[in-house]
Amino acid sequence: MSTPTRSDRRRQATVAISAVIAIVGSFVGSGVLFGTPIAEAAGGALAADATLVAPGTGAFQIWGLIYLGLVAYAVWQFLPAQATAERHRRLGYPIAWSLVLNxxxxxxxxxxxxxxxxxxxxxLLVALVISFRITATTKSASVVDAVVTDGTVGLYLGWVSVATAANVTALLVAEGFEGFGISPDLWAVVIVAVAGLVGLAVATLGRGRIAPALSLGWGLAWIAQARLSGSPESTPTAVAAIVAVVVIVGATVVVRLRSARGAASTTRA
Known part of the structure; x- marks a missing residue:
């Protein structure tokens, strides 16, 4: 095990400080401190009933798990075995950027x-794509590393992918975008379909990583729930979201099985 350099220590400290900033931000965003809950801020543009692709309120519970993973990673990357590991040297700053951007x-x-x-x-999405690419092209050192590092980055990326779609839609609606005469239902179905394509791309890039599929599926499932039981109602959007979940999960399983078979064949050879 090599001795950590000053650069390693700076990277570790940057990740830790960024994690603290993100956690403080989460308390502000939840309204626990002096902030306003996100659903109520910005004129309610991001509330569950603001647009057809807004996830139901319960969807945001996933942030608790993501923040837990990010804190765990901030501690994990400080341990001696990770201090000089190449994957953590490459991951540190992209993850730190994602935390600050959050x-x-x-x-x-x-x-x-x-x-x-x-x-x-x-x-933020770009920073997470970079981070995910690094985890997908470098080998985890242990099961713990896979869970803490790969799992956290995957969950984070999947959820932010859904959040980005919802955020862009919220801005367009708030600015009075009328859809060029195309019905809101059709626009919502197209946006959900794009999210499904993102899920397929992530499944392929990550060779069937489970975490991003779970968080993407979670977000899309809550969009379906909100459109079936809340306002505004939209059966087409809900059906599209359910189909997208099935496609993402199915593709992830298929890619993962194929990757496992390929790895087994290489080992036998």
């Missing part, structure tokens, strides 16, 4: 800057 997104909503929240969440 807090920045919450602040943009708190200050009613819905227009600013879109480029911020887009940048």
């Amino acid at each position: 807090a920045a997104w919450i602040l943009s909503i708190q200050f009613d800057q819905l227009w600013l929240s879109v480029p911020v969440i887009a940048a």
